[in-house]
Amino acid sequence: MSFISLNFVTLFVCTFLLYYTLPPKYRKAILLLSSCIFIGYYHIAFLIIALLISLATFFLGKWVGQSKHEKDAKRIYISGLCFLITGWLAFRYANLLPGVHWLFPLGISFYTFQALSYLTEIYWKEEEPEENLADFMIYMLFFMKFLSGPIERARDMLPQLKSGKPVAYPSIVYGMKLIVVGLIKKLILADYISPYIDGIFNSIHTASGVQLLMACLLYPVELYGDFSGYTDIALGGACMLGFKLSPNFNRPFIAQTTAEFWRRWHMSLSFWVKDYLYLPLSSGMRRWGQWGVFLSLSLTFAGLGAWHGAGWNYIIYGLIQGLIIFYEMKTATIRNKIKNWIGNPLFTTLSILRTYLLFAFSLIFFRLESVSDALYYIRNISFSTHASWKEVSIGIPDHNCIVAGSALVLILVVLL
Known part of the structure; x- marks a missing residue:
């Protein structure tokens, strides 16, 4: 049920009208029902999987929070992470196995990341387990963010569900x-x-x-x-x-560095990866100095690439981002000297162009289905034409x- 479809418009209009015409006590039921209809419309299996993962996360969170001993909490937390990550990997990569053709459940990457952050926050004792199952299910399944995010944190959305403000x-x-x-x-x-x-x-x-x-x-x-x-x-x-x-985007094409670009592009994912992957990795590898930073960035962005799709091309796409950011960190002093030499306006313009071009280049690996196709594409980029310069329009009227x-x-x- 695409947002650009009559089916979704009908669902949203009905939800909106019922939400504001029925008594407020029915609002959560309306949101949960609309979310289930939205998910189940694609395939009933998608709804069943989403409900099972959401219920499992709810009770795992309660068990982690109620554990009296650190060892018990850690054991339940690790078990929960393994369950969620294994499930996601199974659906993501099973279709690569010969003779296996599984459906990749709608939105599973986004609500799995929400579940992982929820359990982690409880284990870190930064959040208390949610007591209201209905609120938690809406947080996990809310249809306006279910398909492609943004990836919401429990601390941001759950209070809104409980406020009851008109x-x-x-x-x-x-x-x-x-x-x-x-x-x-x-x-x-x-x-x-x-x-x-x-x-x-x-x-x-x-x-x-x-x-x-x-x-x-x-x-x-x-x-x-x-x-x-x-x-x-x-x-x-x-x-x-x-x-x-x-918010997920904040004028990404004015970014002067790739690091800044990722603070402006797909922000909910970028901040999630930073908080739950990069910072723990860099903290654990701090004793390795610059190599630790390099390895942390490489693993983080390789994981980011793998999240987007199953294939080495996605991992290379992620690694390119990590390598560029590490290069920017190492050359910050030189770039500041160049900025002082040529002036801020020209340096800013050139930096924005450089960042855009590097991102466009990396997307070749993201867009094409194989590494060999991406390498062929890169080798054959040029200003040459087959017949005339009208080819520069790539056929766009x-x-x-x-x-x-x-x-x-x-x-x-x-x-x-």
Whole structure:
């Protein structure tokens, strides 16, 4: 049930009307029922798996929190982590085995990460176990964030479920505005250029060098419009129901370094990875000095790549991010000297371009299905054409260029 579908619009409108016309005591039941319908619409197995993982996490959290001895709490916590991670890995990578074709459950990566953070916070004694099962199930399954996030922390969402505050009219209006912005990003920016970019990536062996170059340069824009547009719709719909979800994007294309880029791109995932993977790893490897930092970054971003998909191309995509960030850390002094030499405006512009180009380059491994295809793509990028320079448009009609370009300017200059 895509957000851009009549089925979802019908579900959301019904949820919205029931949410505000029925007595407030029924609101949680409405949210939980709507979430179950949203998940089960794809496949009943997806709903069953999500319910089982959510219930298991709820009771594991209570057992960890109620354990009187540290050893018992640690044993239950480790068992819970193994259960969640093993389940996620089984669904993610089972289809690589000969003769095995499993369905990858809808949203499992996102609610598994929520479950892992919830158990970890309780084990670290930074959060108390949730006592209300209905609240916890809505936190795990809330349909506006279920499909592709954002990844919510329990401490951010559960208090909102318990507050019982009436939803202010300005919140509903703001939510509508966010949905409109999301639709512009998705339908007018991403969807206008995606068929032509996909066409180049799907025919790399027949595309010219300049077509490969342009597809590489435009793909981050398509990805941003699609994912950020989805996020705005999710945040806007949640806002209309009285919930403030975590932002996922904050003008990522003005980032001057890759480290800053990841503080602005898919922020809920970036901060999750930093808090629960990078910081524990770097703390444990502190005695190794710079090699410890390098290894921590490599493992963190390799894991980030593996989270996106099953394949070495995704791991290489992640490793590229980690290597660039380590390089930026090592060359900070040199870059500051260059900044003082050429001046801040020019340095800022060049830094933004460098960051964008490096991200676009790394996405070649993300977008293509194999490492060999990615390497072929990189080797054949050039300014050469087969027939004429019209190939630089990669087949995008002038009308689409004008509309998508106007949408991009609107997003970057006016809306942001």
